[in-house]
Amino acid sequence: MMTVAFHTLGCKVNQYDSEAMLSEFINAGYQHVAFDEKADIYVINTCIVTHTGERKSFQMIRRAKHNNPNAFIVVAGCLAQRDSEKLLDKGADLVIGNSDRKDIVKHVNEALEAKRAIIKVKDLRHAHFENLSVESYSDKTRAILKIQEGCDRYCTYCIIPYVRGGVRSRSIESIRREAQKLVKNGYREIVLTGIHLSSYGRGQEGISLIDAISAVAEENIERIRLGSLEPCIIDEDFARKLNDIPAVCPQFHLSLQSGSDTVLKRMARCYTTEEYTNSVNILRKYYPDCAITTDVICGFSAETEQEHEESLSFVDSIGFSRVHVFPYSRRSGTAAAKMSEQILKEIKTRRAREMTAVAKKSQDRYAKGFLGKVVSVLFEENTDIGAIGYTPEYLRVEAEGAKQNSIANVKLVEYSKGIFKGVINTEA
Ligand code: SF4
Structure with a gap:
């Protein structure tokens, strides 16, 4: 063979x-x-x-x-x-x-x-969505379902639109079929993903991201997790409709990239920090304890110390549950790569280190707010004493006696280094 x-x-x-x-x-x-x-x-x-x-x-x-x-x-x-x-x-x-x-x-x-x-290798500028299909994942509890491809936003630092082509979306019928198969194969959580998920349905009459999420929910999956969203998609209507779909996990990855308005402008991002905060507030109105995660780039072209400080304090103010920090990487062919003022590697590294420290404090603050609570955990991986899994907010929990691929209500009793110790709550 x-x-x-x-x-x-x-x-x-x-x-x-x-x-x-x-x-x-x-x-x-x-x-x-x-x-x-x-x-x-x-x-x-x-x-x-x-x-x-x-x-x-x-x-x-x-x-x-x-x-x-x-x-x-x-x-x-x-x-x-x-x-x-x-x-x-x-x-x-x-x-x-x-x-x-x-x-x-x-x-x-x-x-x-x-x-x-x-x-x-084909020119992807006018490509259609390629309907791929996955029989079974290496991970046995959580499956990824790609529903969207491509991006045409051309943020100045990003190489993706040049290599992934324009926006295209998977049909609702195809999403439904794939979700059906995954549920039948025993998956309990589906992560909906795409290069620019917020553009799902663009250019197609009458279909939206909410329709795609609803189609998956109708297949009776227990949990739906959303991939990265743009802050601009979050408004009252979107949050209300999302909240009407109980399977949606209250963990939202809202792409930030910088907490400085002048940097966001140079990046050609579609929001200001004020608009970002507004999106977070709308989500928190419907999901009071939701986890907000994000990505931040440090040392973008011409980023001053003051802009870096603004970014640090903005990240600190939001209360993120997790932040992925990246030193800016100059990608040839992008608009930002041609910007004359580039930041020295050691400065980018130092700024990324400072941002990581702020992010870590924020993560711990958010997590500690859950101590003593009883939460639902989907266990994904067996350990020596039980199993490790995740809450809907994507908090990592280990519990004695837990079994892989089970969902249990767990009391969170201890938190250290990004992981909770939990006790299976038999009364729940
Ligand atoms: S950062 Fe995201 S939105 Fe911007 S061009 Fe890249 S993939 Fe598109």
Whole structure:
């Protein structure tokens, strides 16, 4: 039996795409093995959103070659979309961009028969949504469902629109079918994801993100978690409709990027800090204890010390439950890469460190507010004493005697280093 191994870098959309490509290999009779094992085919699903993601993508190609010098190497994803020719020089046998993943096995066979490396990269400017499908995830409790692709906002720092193409949305029927299958396969939580989820349905008459979420909820999934949202999508109407769907987890990732209005303007983001705060307040009106998570970039082009201070104090003021902090990564081809004033690496690192400290305090403050409460936990992974899982707010909890893939009411009794100790509440 032929074997295939995957390594996935980057975001949840990439994770979904990898699982979907893996499903194609499994359906064609391949056996899935770990990336460190000797495999006949290695698939590296790449990321170029930061310099680190790009460097690691190249590293993994070298590692695959090292694991089996005779293996067939597939390079997929955003790096493949941008640098196809270069990847052939690096030893790829098939370069497949952000389309045609459904036919990955066919393309592998084509290259094997032709005895030469091939490139399958299309211009995505007018692409349609590619309906991929996942049979089963490596994670047994939580599944990702991609409902949207592409972005045409062109924030000045971001390379994504250049490699993922324009906005396209999965049809409600296709979402429903995929959700049905996942529920039937025993998944208890579905994470709805997309490159720019807030654009779901744009350009299509009469469908909205709320319709997509409702379609999934109608399949009786216990939990729905939403991927990253833009603050601009949150208004009273959206929050009220969302709140009418009980399966939606009260954890919202609202992309921030900077807490300084002048930086947001240079980034060409679509909101001010005041509008951001307003979106958070609307969410909290409907979900009083909800978790707000975000991403922040430190040391963006020409960011002054004062702007950095503004960003720190804004992040501190919101009460985030989690903040992903990134030093700005200059991506060639973007508008910000051409901005004349770039910040020194050591300054970016220091600012990211300061932001991480503020974020950590905020995370602990939010979490400690849950001590003593009884919360619902979906256990995902067995441990020596029981299992670890997550609350709807995405708080991490370990409880003695808990079992993987069960949901229990748990009293949170202790919090340390980002994880709660919980006691299963038998009365609940
Ligand atoms: S909204 Fe901005 S940051 Fe997000 S993917 Fe689109 S261009 Fe990139």
